[in-house]
Amino acid sequence: MASADQTVLQFVPLSTSLSAKVHPLVIFNICDCFVRRPDQAERVIGTLLGSILPDGTVDIRNSYVVPHNESSDQVALDIDYHHNLLSSHQKVNPKEVIVGWFSTGFGVTGGSALIHEFYSREVSNPVHLTVDTGFTNGEASIKAFVSINLSLGDQQLAAQFQEIPLDLRMVEAERVGFEILKTTAVDKLPSDMEGMEATMERLLALIDDTYKYVDDVVEGRVAPDNTVGRFISETVSSVPKMSPPAFDKLVNDSLQDQLLLLYLSSITRTQLSLAEKLNTAAQIL
Amino acid sequence: MFTAAAPSRSFLQVAATEEAVAPPLRVVQIEGLVILKIIKHCTEFSPALVTGQLLGLDVGSVLEVTNCFPFPIREEDEEIEAEGANYQLEMMRCLREVNVDNNTVGWYQSTLLGSFQTVELIETFMNYQENIRRCVCIIYDPSKSNQGVLALKALKLSDSFMELYRSNEFNGEKLREKNLSWVDIFEEIPIKVSNSALVSAFMTELEADSPVTQSDYDRLQLSTNPFMERNMEFLIECMDDLSMEQQKFQFYYRNLSRQQAQQQTWLQKRRSENMARKAAGEEPLPEEDPSNPIFKPLPEPSRLDSFLITNQVSNYCNQINSVAGQSFSRLYLMKALHEN
Numbered sequence: 001m002a003s004a005d006q007t008v009l010q011f012v013p014l015s016t017s018l019s020a021k022v023h024p025l026v027i028f029n030i031c032d033c034f035v036r037r038p039d040q041a042e043r044v045i046g047t048l049l050g051s052i053l054p055d056g057t058v059d060i061r062n063s064y065v066v067p068h069n070e071s072s073d074q075v076a077l078d079i080d081y082h083h084n085l086l087s088s089h090q091k092v093n094p095k096e097v098i099v100g101w102f103s104t105g106f107g108v109t110g111g112s113a114l115i116h117e118f119y120s121r122e123v124s125n126p127v128h129l130t131v132d133t134g135f136t137n138g139e140a141s142i143k144a145f146v147s148i149n150l151s152l153g154d155q156q157l158a159a160q161f162q163e164i165p166l167d168l169r170m171v172e173a174e175r176v177g178f179e180i181l182k183t184t185a186v187d188k189l190p191s192d193m194e195g196m197e198a199t200m201e202r203l204l205a206l207i208d209d210t211y212k213y214v215d216d217v218v219e220g221r222v223a224p225d226n227t228v229g230r231f232i233s234e235t236v237s238s239v240p241k242m243s244p245p246a247f248d249k250l251v252n253d254s255l256q257d258q259l260l261l262l263y264l265s266s267i268t269r270t271q272l273s274l275a276e277k278l279n280t281a282a283q284i285l
Numbered sequence: 286m287f288t289a290a291a292p293s294r295s296f297l298q299v300a301a302t303e304e305a306v307a308p309p310l311r312v313v314q315i316e317g318l319v320i321l322k323i324i325k326h327c328t329e330f331s332p333a334l335v336t337g338q339l340l341g342l343d344v345g346s347v348l349e350v351t352n353c354f355p356f357p358i359r360e361e362d363e364e365i366e367a368e369g370a371n372y373q374l375e376m377m378r379c380l381r382e383v384n385v386d387n388n389t390v391g392w393y394q395s396t397l398l399g400s401f402q403t404v405e406l407i408e409t410f411m412n413y414q415e416n417i418r419r420c421v422c423i424i425y426d427p428s429k430s431n432q433g434v435l436a437l438k439a440l441k442l443s444d445s446f447m448e449l450y451r452s453n454e455f456n457g458e459k460l461r462e463k464n465l466s467w468v469d470i471f472e473e474i475p476i477k478v479s480n481s482a483l484v485s486a487f488m489t490e491l492e493a494d495s496p497v498t499q500s501d502y503d504r505l506q507l508s509t510n511p512f513m514e515r516n517m518e519f520l521i522e523c524m525d526d527l528s529m530e531q532q533k534f535q536f537y538y539r540n541l542s543r544q545q546a547q548q549q550t551w552l553q554k555r556r557s558e559n560m561a562r563k564a565a566g567e568e569p570l571p572e573e574d575p576s577n578p579i580f581k582p583l584p585e586p587s588r589l590d591s592f593l594i595t596n597q598v599s600n601y602c603n604q605i606n607s608v609a610g611q612s613f614s615r616l617y618l619m620k621a622l623h624e625n
Contacts, residue, residue, distance in 0.1 A: 025325055027491070028318040031484045032352070036384040061325070065383050085379050091357040091372055093329065133483060140490035168491055175503070176324065176435055181317045182488035186478040192434050192607045196614055199504045203618075239623070251620050258609040258616075261513060265602040265609075268520065272595055272602075275531065276466060 020058040020127050020144040021167040023050075024181070026102070027131065027142070033065040034104050034133045042070065045103040045115060047082060048129060049089060049096040057167070058099050058127050058144075062089065068115075075111045077118060100127030106136040108145060108161045116147055116161075128161065142166065311346040313421055313439040314477040317484060319353050320437065323425050326355040327395035331427040333358065336394040338373065340386050343419050349479075350423070352385045353393060389413075391420035398428055398512075398519055399436075399604055402471070402596045404589070410442050411450065421474060428512065432503055432608070439474040446470050455587040467595040507619065509612050513605065520601040523594055530591035540583055547579045 026048065033044045046065035053059050064085050069076040089096060101119045103112065107130060119126040125146060132141040145161040177195075180186050190198070210232060216222040217229075242250075319339070326335055337355040341348065354376050357369065381387040391413060394401070401424050413420045426436035442450075445463055449455065460466075480488070552572065559569040573580070 023325070024488075025318070025321040027487055028321055028484055031481060031487060032316070032318050033383060035481050035483060038384065067382060081379065081382065084375060088372060088376050088379065092326075092355045131487075135486065140487045142487075142491075170491065172321070172324070175430060176317075176320060178488060178492045180320070180435070180478050181480060182485050182492060184480050184482055184485045189435055189437060189476050189478070192611060193614075195434060196504055196611050199501045200614065200618060202501060203505070247620075247623055251616055254616055255613070258612050261517070261605050262609045264517075265520075265605040268524070268598060269602050272599055275527070276595065 018056060018058070018146060019165040019167060020060060020129070021053075022129070022142070022144075022170075023059075023061045024170040024172055026060050026063045026129075029063050029065075030102055030104065030131050031133065034131075038067075043104045045077075045101060047086065047098055047119075048100045048102055048127065050099045051095060051097065052099070060099060060127070060129065062093075062096055063102060064089065070111055073110075075114050077115065079118075098123045098126070100129060102129040102131060104131050104133045106130070106132045106134065106141065107143065112161070113159065116159075120147070127164070129166075142168065309346060310348055310419055310421070310441065310474060312477050313348050313350060313423075313474050314479050315350045315423070315437075315439075316352070317478060317480045317488075319350050320435075320478065322353050322355075323393050323423065323437075324427075324430070327393075327425045328427045328430070330358070331395065332397060334395050334397065336392055338376075338389060339391045339393055339421070339423065340377075340380065340388060341390040342386055342388060343390060347477075348390055348419060348421060348474075350390060350421075352380065354380065389417055389420070391417075391422055393423040393425065396424050396426050398516055399424075399426055399600045400519060400597060402593050402600065404593065407442065407450065407470075407593075411447070414442070414447065428515075429604075430503075432506065432509070432512070432611070434504075437476060439476050440471045441474060443469050443472045450589075455589045455592075456585040460588060467592040467599075470592060470596060504611070505615065505618075507615055509608055513608060516601055516605055516608070520598065520605070523598045523601065527591065527594045527598060530586075530594060533586050534591075537583065537586055544579055544583060551577065551579060 030044070030046070033046065037044045044065050045068055046063055048060050049062040049064075050058065050060040066082045066085075067078045086098065098119070100123070101115060103109075103115070108128070112128065116126065116128055119128075128145040128147075130141075130143050130145070144164050144166040146164055147159045148162050150158045150160060177190070180189070213222065213228070214232065217224045323337070326337055335355065335358060337353055339350045340352045340354070341350040343349075357372060377387045392409070394406075406422070410420070410422065421439045421441050424438045424440060429436035445465055446469060449459065449463060449465060452459075555570060555572060559572075562569055
């Protein structure tokens with residue numbers, strides 16, 4: 001019969017909505033470390049640095065590799081190295097603290113529990129990031145795990161790795177441009193105007209797509225989707241409504257401002273070349 | 286005949302000949318990892334200016350930058366300075382342990398609106414140049430990247446400028462002799478980006494399907510006014526400095542011509558005196574008198590500052606031009622959109 005002091009086998013629940021966000025630099029660094037790993041090593045592991053955002057998301061911003069030795073049942077981690085590099089990193093950016101550790105390879109392996117235990121002593125509830133450099137499933141799988149304790153009453157029995165959602169949207173990488181980051185060789189960096197051109201082309205393509213979609217819906221070729229419709233109407237209504245003369249005035253004023261600046265900078269340049277001629281050509285008689 | 290002779294050269298000989306004719310540096314090849322690291326470090330501390338070390342390999346005319354590490358923010362303190370050196374050694378040692386190239390090839394630094402052309406930069410360059418034959422400085426501008434531009438530049442000092450800097454003679458004569466103008470101080474080296482196949486695979490997988498990226502939003506930002514205002518402020522400051530420098534020169538030239546006039550009158554006086562003495566049958570006095578203060582050569586002010594300021598000003602002009610050019614396209618785009 002159930003009694004009052006019944007002990008329940010349970011997982012200690014975590015803060016429910018734990019998730020992680022990863023900076024592209026971390027992926028780059030892990031890949032670089034993996035490429036440069038020692039001959040006999042199967043995988044590389046290392047420390048993740050970052051911070052916990054106010055909403056509880058773990059923001060993984062930096063990483064460094066830690067040399068280790070792995071045999072079937074034990075893992076030797078170079079703890080001195082780990083601490084040295086940690087203090088070096090903290091000198092540069094004291095705000096970045098240990099948030100977990102990474103390993104290459106698909107998913108969690110046996111040795112992982114031991115390493116995770118080590119990192120649990122460094123920081124409470126570390127995140128374990130795995131990056132599948134072998135493309136085991138034919139796709140790039142990057143996963144984040146945390147450990148959950150299985151306990152019987154107050155007694156801990158075991159721990160389990162549980163996957164947590166990982167945010168792989170990389171705003172920083174978009175800023176640099178995927179064109180540069182995803183190819184093995186880029187001959188030159190895009191200039192300002194080229195970037196502008198590409199952006200405009202993309203914008204035009206988007207507008208064309210929207211037109212086409214709206215036309216299709218109106219003609220009855222495509223089933224209307226209310227959410228898309230709402231988005232479109234929101235976008236259109238976000239364009240400020242103003243009378244054509246007012247708008248013309250606004251655009252023309254801005255254009256005049258820019259022209260004035262251009263004019264000024266041209267004058268400055270002329271002045272420079274003149275000054276240079278006068279200064280260096282001035283001979284002492 | 287040639288082919289038969291070539292293999293007989295020993296490795297040492299080959300090495301020696303290569304040492305003798307170092308090809309000029311043409312390209313800086315940067316890993317995507319390094320770009321991301323630099324950007325992260327610079328933007329996190331912006332607007333404070335930060336620096337860091339570049340590591341890599343020097344291969345022929347290409348300088349490969351394969352890794353880098355940041356320096357802690359410098360403080361004006363002897364003790365901390367020493368600590369900084371320790372930090373650098375420690376970092377290099379640690380990175381070597383994990384098979385990173387630990388050969389210094391230069392440094393990177395952040396800048397505000399491209400105001401990097403300073404005497405300090407040149408001094409750092411000279412310091413580095415003493416130890417490494419070939420080094421570059423990579424400059425990143427976080428303020429510009431808010432507009433969707435990857436503002437990354439690789440610079441080095443031109444050889445002729447370095448020679449001149451070592452001799453420390455920045456007078457008009459020497460500059461004319463070398464035919465060196467302000468454009469020739471810095472050389473910009475084209476940047477290539479390389480990524481390992483692994484990284485490239487990951488990035489291709491991870492690229493979002495969304496047709497619009499953050500840089501597109503940044504580029505289409507209509508408000509460039511704050512940026513332009515600051516740019517103009519800096520430009521005006523620089524122009525003031527430049528006119529100060531020019532006044533210095535005018536002052537110098539005025540003094541010089543006054544001195545020359547004085548010399549002339551003195552010489553005429555001495556000559557007529559000598560004529561009189563000759564007529565009286567006395568020994569003529571010498572036509573030069575080093576002890577006279579009017580014969581002391583006036584020091585010519587160094588041109589280095591005015592050169593650097595000129596560089597700076599032209600840099601601001603370029604930035605204004607490029608941003609204005611972009612704004613034009615944006616405005617016309619807006620107009621077209623609105624008309625539709």
